[in-house]
Amino acid sequence: MLIHSKATEPTGAAHDRVYRALRARIMHGEIHPGQALTLRGIGKEFGVSMTPAREAGRRLVAEGALFLSSSGRVSTPELSNERIEELAALRALLEPELAARALPRAHMALIERLEDINNRVSGMIARQDASGYIRLNLEFHRTLYLRAQAPAMLAMAETIWLQLGPTMSKLYGRLRRTEPPRNHKLILAALKAGDEASLKLAVRSDATQGLRMLKV
Amino acid sequence: MLIHSKATEPTGAAHDRVYRALRARIMHGEIHPGQALTLRGIGKEFGVSMTPAREAGRRLVAEGALFLSSSGRVSTPELSNERIEELAALRALLEPELAARALPRAHMALIERLEDINNRVSGMIARQDASGYIRLNLEFHRTLYLRAQAPAMLAMAETIWLQLGPTMSKLYGRLRRTEPPRNHKLILAALKAGDEASLKLAVRSDATQGLRMLKV
DNA sequence: ATCGCCTGTTTGTGATCACAAACGCTGTAT
DNA sequence: ATACAGCGTTTGTGATCACAAACAGGCGAT
Numbered sequence: 001m002l003i004h005s006k007a008t009e010p011t012g013a014a015h016d017r018v019y020r021a022l023r024a025r026i027m028h029g030e031i032h033p034g035q036a037l038t039l040r041g042i043g044k045e046f047g048v049s050m051t052p053a054r055e056a057g058r059r060l061v062a063e064g065a066l067f068l069s070s071s072g073r074v075s076t077p078e079l080s081n082e083r084i085e086e087l088a089a090l091r092a093l094l095e096p097e098l099a100a101r102a103l104p105r106a107h108m109a110l111i112e113r114l115e116d117i118n119n120r121v122s123g124m125i126a127r128q129d130a131s132g133y134i135r136l137n138l139e140f141h142r143t144l145y146l147r148a149q150a151p152a153m154l155a156m157a158e159t160i161w162l163q164l165g166p167t168m169s170k171l172y173g174r175l176r177r178t179e180p181p182r183n184h185k186l187i188l189a190a191l192k193a194g195d196e197a198s199l200k201l202a203v204r205s206d207a208t209q210g211l212r213m214l215k216v
Numbered sequence: 217m218l219i220h221s222k223a224t225e226p227t228g229a230a231h232d233r234v235y236r237a238l239r240a241r242i243m244h245g246e247i248h249p250g251q252a253l254t255l256r257g258i259g260k261e262f263g264v265s266m267t268p269a270r271e272a273g274r275r276l277v278a279e280g281a282l283f284l285s286s287s288g289r290v291s292t293p294e295l296s297n298e299r300i301e302e303l304a305a306l307r308a309l310l311e312p313e314l315a316a317r318a319l320p321r322a323h324m325a326l327i328e329r330l331e332d333i334n335n336r337v338s339g340m341i342a343r344q345d346a347s348g349y350i351r352l353n354l355e356f357h358r359t360l361y362l363r364a365q366a367p368a369m370l371a372m373a374e375t376i377w378l379q380l381g382p383t384m385s386k387l388y389g390r391l392r393r394t395e396p397p398r399n400h401k402l403i404l405a406a407l408k409a410g411d412e413a414s415l416k417l418a419v420r421s422d423a424t425q426g427l428r429m430l431k432v
Numbered sequence: 433a434t435c436g437c438c439t440g441t442t443t444g445t446g447a448t449c450a451c452a453a454a455c456g457c458t459g460t461a462t
Numbered sequence: 463a464t465a466c467a468g469c470g471t472t473t474g475t476g477a478t479c480a481c482a483a484a485c486a487g488g489c490g491a492t
Contacts, residue, residue, distance in 0.1 A: 013288075013444095013445070013446095014445080014446070015274075015445080015446085038472080038473065038474090039473075039474065040472085040473070040474095048446075048447090049446060049447045049448075050446095050447085050448090050473095050474085050475095051445080051446050051447065051448090052445085052446065052447095054271070054474080054475090055270065055271065055274050055445095055446095058231075058271050058274050058275050058278075059274050059275070059277075059278040061275075062274075062275045062278035062279055063278055064368075064371075071453075071454055071455090071473085071474080072229075072453090072454090072473080072474045072475075073454085073473075073474075074474095083367075083368060086366050086367070086368045086369060087368055089313075089366075089369070090310075090368065090369060090372065093309055093310065093313060094306075094309065097305075097309060150302050150305075151299075151302070152280075152299060152302045152303055152306065152379075153302060153305070153306060155280075156306065156372060156375075159372075163368075229474095229475070229476095230475080230476070231475080231476085254442085254443065254444090255443075255444065256442085256443075256444095264476075264477090265476060265477045265478075266443095266444085266445095266476095266477085266478090267475080267476050267477065267478090268475085268476065268477095270444080270445090271475095271476095287443085287444080287483075287484055287485090288443080288444045288445075288483090288484090289443075289444075289484090290444095
């Protein structure tokens, strides 16, 4: 490269910026299932060449966030029913464990932050903002699980969210929500009571609830 | 590239060959923790340029098989005790579930194949072949879990094996084994009896046993 | 002897290019 | 109208290059 326009983006490596931007889009359901991407297209959008675009794509394919066709083309995955159920089962396996590990460290300040996040969900519902709804929903879970001090486990949970991202947007577009999730209130109640058993149950229910209406 | 030597390797894309070769090495514990790799070195070893080497590296970093330093250098990770315990906890969470799902489909032919794999472990122990031991051990588990018909869950389990690979070689070099793992026999007995509860318990024990002697 | 600097080398990053395969559109034959 | 062949275009792949940051080794000052 001959000309560096350093002033445009202050952050680090180009391939990493592209990766994070795409990852956020996918996880928050801003890209529909089956949507095709091209390396040159990604590069042009972020003002970089094909090389960083390719690396970001590879990384996302490795995480299951993108599907790689036999000819090398990448697209967001269209999940089968079996795959969706499997990913929901993984959530039901991992997230109660994360919640249980976070429970002894969940002080009042954390619970208040969770309640704040949960209240902001209503605004997203009112505005029919599916992406915003997903983002706040995940922020609720991540805020809790961060307290588990289990980075590998949290990374695995995030990988699952990532794989479900595009499909989730279709789901939340389908159902007509009028109220914030009931299970989140149960989670908060269990946290306040320090009740591990009902906490794990509430988290498990929250992780598996949405998928039932995904039956195509 | 001007000259193509097509006759050398009949398999597919170069970056994929490099990826699979490195992945196998790491998973089977053939690379010690903390070992540094260079893109040019990888490229030279496989007769390719830096580009496919970089892509293979990125992919392995995304799976947690390689550690990426702040300066972009890659090396096999040196896991902390907390990280090892966390990965073992993940195995203890995922693998009993996989075994339970495989149980109703585990016919006699499968059990015999598992017994065969298990018997071949003895040869590896006699030859002090740590890598061969790990490979057969994983083959035992993968053969069983394949029957679970849960590809996403299996992929997640393999990712964990991958992260533990380099550390495992250090472990198996440390202990002086004389017999094949006792838990594998328990797993086989539970499979024959169709006893899900004791199967899950045996798998859980097998997943967590090795790590206790890893306390640095 | 130890610390700091300085320089030559190694290494990752990103752009560019040549190439082959896949794609998609158009026109033609049935 | 449909199916198929032909062809220009799009797209991923891998090699190569320029560049900057990181590294390592030695030299000199204190």
